Amino acid sequence: VMTTAKTYDIAVIPGDGIGKEIVPVAQQVMEKATEGVADFRYDDFDLGADRYLRDGAILPDDELERIKGNDAILLGAIGDPRVKAGVLERGLLLRMRFDLDQYVNLRPSKLYRGVTSPLADPGDIDFVVVREGTEGLYCGAGGAVRRGTPHEVATEVSINTAFGVERVVRYAFELAMKRRRHVTLVHKKNVLVNAGDMWQRIVDRVGEEYPQVTHDYQHVDAATIFLVTEPSRFDVIVTDNLFGDIITDEAGSVVGGVGYSASGCINASKEYPSMFEPIHGSAPDIAGQGIANPTAAVLSAAMLLRHLDLDEAAERIERAVESDIEANAGIDRSTQEVGRDILSRL
Amino acid sequence: VMTTAKTYDIAVIPGDGIGKEIVPVAQQVMEKATEGVADFRYDDFDLGADRYLRDGAILPDDELERIKGNDAILLGAIGDPRVKAGVLERGLLLRMRFDLDQYVNLRPSKLYRGVTSPLADPGDIDFVVVREGTEGLYCGAGGAVRRGTPHEVATEVSINTAFGVERVVRYAFELAMKRRRHVTLVHKKNVLVNAGDMWQRIVDRVGEEYPQVTHDYQHVDAATIFLVTEPSRFDVIVTDNLFGDIITDEAGSVVGGVGYSASGCINASKEYPSMFEPIHGSAPDIAGQGIANPTAAVLSAAMLLRHLDLDEAAERIERAVESDIEANAGIDRSTQEVGRDILSRL
Numbered sequence: 001v002m003t004t005a006k007t008y009d010i011a012v013i014p015g016d017g018i019g020k021e022i023v024p025v026a027q028q029v030m031e032k033a034t035e036g037v038a039d040f041r042y043d044d045f046d047l048g049a050d051r052y053l054r055d056g057a058i059l060p061d062d063e064l065e066r067i068k069g070n071d072a073i074l075l076g077a078i079g080d081p082r083v084k085a086g087v088l089e090r091g092l093l094l095r096m097r098f099d100l101d102q103y104v105n106l107r108p109s110k111l112y113r114g115v116t117s118p119l120a121d122p123g124d125i126d127f128v129v130v131r132e133g134t135e136g137l138y139c140g141a142g143g144a145v146r147r148g149t150p151h152e153v154a155t156e157v158s159i160n161t162a163f164g165v166e167r168v169v170r171y172a173f174e175l176a177m178k179r180r181r182h183v184t185l186v187h188k189k190n191v192l193v194n195a196g197d198m199w200q201r202i203v204d205r206v207g208e209e210y211p212q213v214t215h216d217y218q219h220v221d222a223a224t225i226f227l228v229t230e231p232s233r234f235d236v237i238v239t240d241n242l243f244g245d246i247i248t249d250e251a252g253s254v255v256g257g258v259g260y261s262a263s264g265c266i267n268a269s270k271e272y273p274s275m276f277e278p279i280h281g282s283a284p285d286i287a288g289q290g291i292a293n294p295t296a297a298v299l300s301a302a303m304l305l306r307h308l309d310l311d312e313a314a315e316r317i318e319r320a321v322e323s324d325i326e327a328n329a330g331i332d333r334s335t336q337e338v339g340r341d342i343l344s345r346l
Numbered sequence: 347v348m349t350t351a352k353t354y355d356i357a358v359i360p361g362d363g364i365g366k367e368i369v370p371v372a373q374q375v376m377e378k379a380t381e382g383v384a385d386f387r388y389d390d391f392d393l394g395a396d397r398y399l400r401d402g403a404i405l406p407d408d409e410l411e412r413i414k415g416n417d418a419i420l421l422g423a424i425g426d427p428r429v430k431a432g433v434l435e436r437g438l439l440l441r442m443r444f445d446l447d448q449y450v451n452l453r454p455s456k457l458y459r460g461v462t463s464p465l466a467d468p469g470d471i472d473f474v475v476v477r478e479g480t481e482g483l484y485c486g487a488g489g490a491v492r493r494g495t496p497h498e499v500a501t502e503v504s505i506n507t508a509f510g511v512e513r514v515v516r517y518a519f520e521l522a523m524k525r526r527r528h529v530t531l532v533h534k535k536n537v538l539v540n541a542g543d544m545w546q547r548i549v550d551r552v553g554e555e556y557p558q559v560t561h562d563y564q565h566v567d568a569a570t571i572f573l574v575t576e577p578s579r580f581d582v583i584v585t586d587n588l589f590g591d592i593i594t595d596e597a598g599s600v601v602g603g604v605g606y607s608a609s610g611c612i613n614a615s616k617e618y619p620s621m622f623e624p625i626h627g628s629a630p631d632i633a634g635q636g637i638a639n640p641t642a643a644v645l646s647a648a649m650l651l652r653h654l655d656l657d658e659a660a661e662r663i664e665r666a667v668e669s670d671i672e673a674n675a676g677i678d679r680s681t682q683e684v685g686r687d688i689l690s691r692l
């Protein structure tokens with residue numbers, strides 16, 4: 001039999017905790033959804049807490065180079081209580097986002113039918129946060145003097161560039177064109193006047209090129225209110241790295257738990273591979289028990305396929321997940337059972 | 347008739363928008379609650395957008411000096427769409443918080459009986475956020491180069507000192523001793539490693555002096571989740587200036603709206619007057635209509651009285667407000683009607 005299947009190279013980084021349990025399920029689902037259309041050559045990376053505790057390596061340069069040779073990256077989760085906070089997050093996760101210039105951190109929030117939101121009256125929730133991924137307070141600038149003394153001073157510096165802001169704002173407006181055509185800038189421009197003013201000016205200027213897209217502004221503190229009282233008002237939110245981190249977790253809880261929230265760390269100019277990961281963490285409290293819900297990882301795999309222009313397979317996965325959630329949300333199932341149920345609906 | 351009433355000097359800054367409507371109600375309530383016990387000599391300040399647009403003044407040095415001569419400050423709200431974002435916030439509101447060294451920004455969140463929370467199953471919500479008020483990203487450090495060009499770079503700098511962190515952490519532990527004896531540090535120490543590490547070390551060290559108080563840690567993104575899924579878990583939260591701003595607005599929405607949320611900007615060492623203000627804004631959309639709810643301003647006045655050691659009057663106001671809310675929450679009332687109803691319950 002002749003096959004026209006195209007082969008893609010995928011870097012797989014299960015990472016820590018439940019990451020190791022949910023990533024294999026996501027792989028099974030993406031394989032089945034692309035049968036006859038795509039083949040995957042996996043490049044497995046042993047990165048995360050176990051590796052670090054074994055040999056001290058966080059992300060060796062040659063492994064980062066090997067990652068760059070792939071078409072996309074599938075990531076589980078990073079973070080482990082045995083390792084000091086920040087070591088793996090900055091050395092591994094953020095290093096990939098920064099060195100692979102993944103400037104669009106794409107985080108959809110959708111309340112699926114069948115899922116119980118913690119809100120009494122959630123309405124129709126379906127928005128996307130376009131979080132900047134390579135700047136802001138995440139750039140690692142800052143330091144401390146007189147550490148451990150009563151005279152210690154510690155700083156953190158947020159660096160924001162017109163180049164970096166404009167490309168992500170442009171992405172948000174393009175995305176809004178394919179959706180309900182509304183962009184909300186979230187920032188804190190009444191206090192962070194340097195960065196906030198620049199963000200607002202760039203949104204205003206880029207917005208002029210998209211006359212069909214309306215845009216407005218909300219302070220991040222006000223946005224956290226609306227996410228609870230009226231989340232259906234949002235279509236596309238564009239925001240900086242830290243505010244995006246905060247509001248996407250709140251958004252995840254509002255749509256019934258970060259267990260349903262996928263994300264893409266996207267290098268939209270395609271110079272480097274993009275990375276797809278659930279927005280939830282490594283959940284050390286339930287790791288190793290086979291009970292982690294792989295749904296967010298499966299949805300992340302669907303985003304990965306869409307990024308490789310395998311739209312049809314991505315949609316099949318999303319439909320299978322939606323129908324699985326509608327039928328089974330709230331029922332206790334093992335990781336394997338959820339995987340099996342999604343596979344059977346493909 | 348002899349009177350033993352003590353006289354207090356109160357600086358009154360109604361400010362912008364609904365601030366002008368709710369502050370007089372708060373004054374009426376605090377007067378009635380302290381009849382025979384305290385007299386107030388008000389020092390009225392015309393500060394805010396109207397003044398700025400009229401003569402360009404934001405907070406003249408001599409007026410700041412006059413403010414310092416008072417025992418406390420009652421503030422309405424600051425912010426007006428006619429003035430560029432940041433001008434009044436930084437020049438007036440934040441200047442007072444910083445120059446009067448109001449390092450404890452105290453923000454209780456309580457779900458009152460009778461109020462409908464947007465959460466389906468809110469539980470018992472009763473916690474206090476102790477927000478640092480004089481440091482962090484609010485200090486105004488930062489700048490921009492090549493403004494308005496494609497090469498613009500804008501920075502914001504968060505400055506954190508052991509001195510500043512320790513005093514607010516200590517306040518949080520003292521407060522926890524009078525409450526349910528649990529302190530949660532909220533930060534983002536896995537990314538903001540310099541500041542986050544310092545905060546954690548100081549919480550650990552101060553915590554040792556309070557063996558009866560337990561303490562734990564949450565990343566700010568995780569905290570926004572728990573505020574929606576399990577707000578009753580919190581007792582005292584201690585956090586930095588920006589994170590405190592964000593989570594107290596979310597907390598306000600979870601307890602049924604920032605309309606019930608008071609705050610104190612407290613100089614706990616009592617060198618300078620402390621300031622009491624609702625956490626809601628100037629609400630330009632409803633200003634001038636006489637429909638703003640003065641409850642948060644009234645509760646702020648109660649906090650002011652407690653700060654002046656007028657505990658009994660403070661409690662009377664809080665009880666009157668609680669019973670008013672329980673009887674009338676959800677009913678449309680004018681600003682005056684709410685004021686009258688609270689007065690009648692004193």
Ligand SMILES: CC(C)[C@H](C(=O)O)[C@@H](O)C(=O)O
Pocket residue numbers: 078079089090093094245279536537567
């Ligand atoms: C683990 C952490 C560094 C990360 C972030 O802050 O970006 C996570 O919270 C996320 O949202 O992906």
Ligand SMILES: CC(C)[C@H](C(=O)O)[C@@H](O)C(=O)O
Pocket residue numbers: 190191221424425435436439440591625
């Ligand atoms: C108006 C603004 C500067 C202020 C702040 O960010 O502190 C407000 O949001 C608040 O919470 O009191």
